[in-house]
Amino acid sequence: MSDATPIPMTDKNDSKAKTPKLATVGRYTLLITLVAIVVLTAVGNPRFLSANNLLNILFQVSALGIAAFGQTILLIGAGLDLSVGAMLSVAGLVCALTIASTGSVLLGVLAGILAGGFIGCINGLLVSTNRATPFIITLGMMTLLQGVAIIISGGSPVNGSGALFDVFGLGTLAGIPYPVYVMALALVAVFLVMRSTTLGRYAFAVGGNEEAARLSGIPVRRLKIALYALNGLLVGVAAVVLTGILDSALPNMGTGYELRAIAAVVIGGTPLLGGRGTVIGTLGGVLLLGLVSNSMNLLGIGANYQSVVLGLIITAAVILQRSR
Template identity: 80%
Template sequence: MSEAISTRSEVKGNDAKAGRLKFANIGRYTLVLTLIVIIVLTAIGNPRFLSTNNLLNILFQVSALGIVAFGQTILLVSAGLDLSVGAMLSVAGIVTALTIAATGSVLLGVLAGLATGLVIGAINGMLVATNRATPFIITLGMMTFLQGVAIIISGGSPVNGTGGLFDFIGFGSLATIPYPVYVMAIVLVVVFFLLRNSVLGRYAFAIGGNEEAARLSGIPIARIKIALYAINGLIVGVAAVVLTGILDSALPNMGTGYELRAIAAVVIGGTPLVGGRGTVLGTLGGVLLLGLVSNSMNLLGIGANYQSAVLGLIITAAVILQRPR
């Protein structure tokens, strides 16, 4: 009798696992199908959509968002979250621009921007590791704080004088491909191998899957969280340097909205907010989907209000197609 009950339990467990995998596959196929439909319909409506210049322009436009989203993926697979990445991007960008303006050195400016992101990310990690509040609340508070810092250190005005960085990032290209696209690709590869081929990545998935079980298995939860948030901050610093170079200036609000769009791209790409699974390649698909939708609607003459509505529907559908573990 007990053997029969055990067998039925195993069958139910296997069925549940198969159901989860089937649902995950549906989400991935839906993303791919949506991308294809957008491409075909826009190409029919405006043949310029498939031109090399336009496709490179899409990649150029989403480069900073993609970099931020890749860092957010690291956190979400570990059941973490960082709502301060937009404000962090603004602060790191302003520090980059101020350093270049003060020293005349692009290298020092870049290093200052990266260090700013790394330090803020590490602070976020230390606060989250205390477990006294959820990452949502902690990073929401940090977002508000950093928004104020950005205004204070910039004087509420754009910080100009990044000519060298602008010449390289804003105008630079290799084999007709803009440099920001290369930077996005490099960050993508680094994050991919970090999540799939490193101890830190395995720990991130373990913590996201079941933090208590990970703690009982001997994983140093606090140290791993600090490391993950620090890496995310460093990646945001990279995005800040890229965006500052593209804009040829740093604005106190230039990162506004990046936190929500980055999370949207990660979720659309198949990484659930509850953590435990996900892939940076899926995030890339989510980033491209957001970029394609915006570009397609611009080419088809659709207003910004409708763009927001469509993006909202896509994000909602992506969440619905996900199934909790």
């Protein structure tokens, strides 16, 4: 045994030393890239940094931000919802159809929000059975809801929500559009829920280690239902806001929202595997996506290229998350 060659520790230590460096570089590469885009856009079009344009960015991302806050809750708890876009379409249609049939904006708003919460409950019930992964279950729900949206709308836009448009499409307070206030209220509400309530603490625990959370007495099944229901309510709020902004509800108006919501959450620092994250970071991700989209519009870059850039951002964010 005295002739045994000692195990070299240099490589192992070097790899540990390199990992934090890789994580540090990873964190700032995306940020530097986005800052470069902002600077180039400001140079190419001075209107980019004007107060009106910055308010317009906040206005445009308000519905996405509200939906992304709900996705943040799920990802922290190791969940996922791919049906967000289709859910948003259905909730918006329910809102518009209720207003059209009753003439009551208040009933329409309540119907839209409750429709999102109801669908969220169904997702939570299905996911909590552990018969399949959230990815598969919500993918199936997405397809189902896309069909429901076409059926209840007849494949056509539902108009006639003028009072809702007056509030969310045209209304401002102190020069700031109302949808921005709604997004801010949703941000504060989710932040308080995740940081100051038992529901939030349980979500972090389940996201970190579901089996350990179950053994410690946390009601994991009920927690999942609650998290998906809360996500559904937020999507319902986003649907009402978007319906008001568009002054109509369309069967495909939520298309792509699930992708952009996940992108914003991941860019904001919440890992796909759960256990940690913050809604403040998600707000940063939403704003960065809004800045990129707005800058490309001002520079005259087509929508197809914008999709390419969004895909690259998502891919980079996921890869950099794995390096942390």
